[in-house]
Amino acid sequence: MAGVTRPVRVLVVDDDALVRAGLTMMLDGAPGIAVVGEAADGDQVPAAADAHSPDVVLMDVRMPRVDGITATRRLRARPRPPEVIMLTTFDTDENILHALRAGASGFLLKDTPPARIAEAVRLAAAGEPILSPRVARRLMDRVTVQAGAYERARSALATLSPRERDVAVTIGQGLGNAEIGAELDMTLATVKSHVSHILTKLALDNRTQIALLAHDAGLA
Numbered sequence: 001m002a003g004v005t006r007p008v009r010v011l012v013v014d015d016d017a018l019v020r021a022g023l024t025m026m027l028d029g030a031p032g033i034a035v036v037g038e039a040a041d042g043d044q045v046p047a048a049a050d051a052h053s054p055d056v057v058l059m060d061v062r063m064p065r066v067d068g069i070t071a072t073r074r075l076r077a078r079p080r081p082p083e084v085i086m087l088t089t090f091d092t093d094e095n096i097l098h099a100l101r102a103g104a105s106g107f108l109l110k111d112t113p114p115a116r117i118a119e120a121v122r123l124a125a126a127g128e129p130i131l132s133p134r135v136a137r138r139l140m141d142r143v144t145v146q147a148g149a150y151e152r153a154r155s156a157l158a159t160l161s162p163r164e165r166d167v168a169v170t171i172g173q174g175l176g177n178a179e180i181g182a183e184l185d186m187t188l189a190t191v192k193s194h195v196s197h198i199l200t201k202l203a204l205d206n207r208t209q210i211a212l213l214a215h216d217a218g219l220a
Helices: 017-028 042-052 068-076 096-101 114-125 133-140 149-157 162-172 177-184 188-202 207-216
Strands: 008-013 033-039 056-060 083-088 106-109
Touching (some): 017 033, 033 114, 042 068, 056 068, 068 083, 083 096, 083 114, 106 114, 149 207, 162 177, 162 207, 177 188, 188 207
Parallel strands (some): 008 033, 083 106
16 A cells, blocks of 8 residues: 555445444544445445445454355455455454455454554555454464364475565564564565565465464464
8 A cells, every 4th residue: 555645445344234334434534544335244245345446344254144254255256355354242253263264354353442443444455464463362272273284384384485484473473564574684675575475475365364374383
């Protein structure tokens, strides 16, 4: 989003009309953000995305017809898809990790303060991580690594250069680009270049999936 002055375009997807109204009202008042559309269920997402071309989708996890995980997987499989942030109550949404594996950039609790939601939208649009190290660890620890995932993750990371692997591990630790640069003594441009190469080499959608891979490999 660097150099782009237009607002971040947001699509709000939730089956609760009050939640949609609240998010729309809050985000429309945030600098640099514009809510361009709403959808009441996951089955409405493709048409809404076509109609409004959002940069970021705020997606509820639990919806009656098509759940947010399925909707995210379908959306992220399309050409040039928007980033997706899942909305969850956390304690009851055990499938949130599967949503991240489906291509979501991260997640937010529905009671997250408005300023943090707006910040997360901007971060997602810029390709930055949304999960804090503490929350990322707590979330990932809720789900057992699938059989064979460790070996697959180790094999995938072995294709990276040593510095790319270092970057992947720090992403898994929840660090942002500036923090990675400080940790590994790299310029911001170098960090971004490494992240781009990792995504390309490993055929991943976003940096959250890099974090999950580092977790599966036991490195984060």
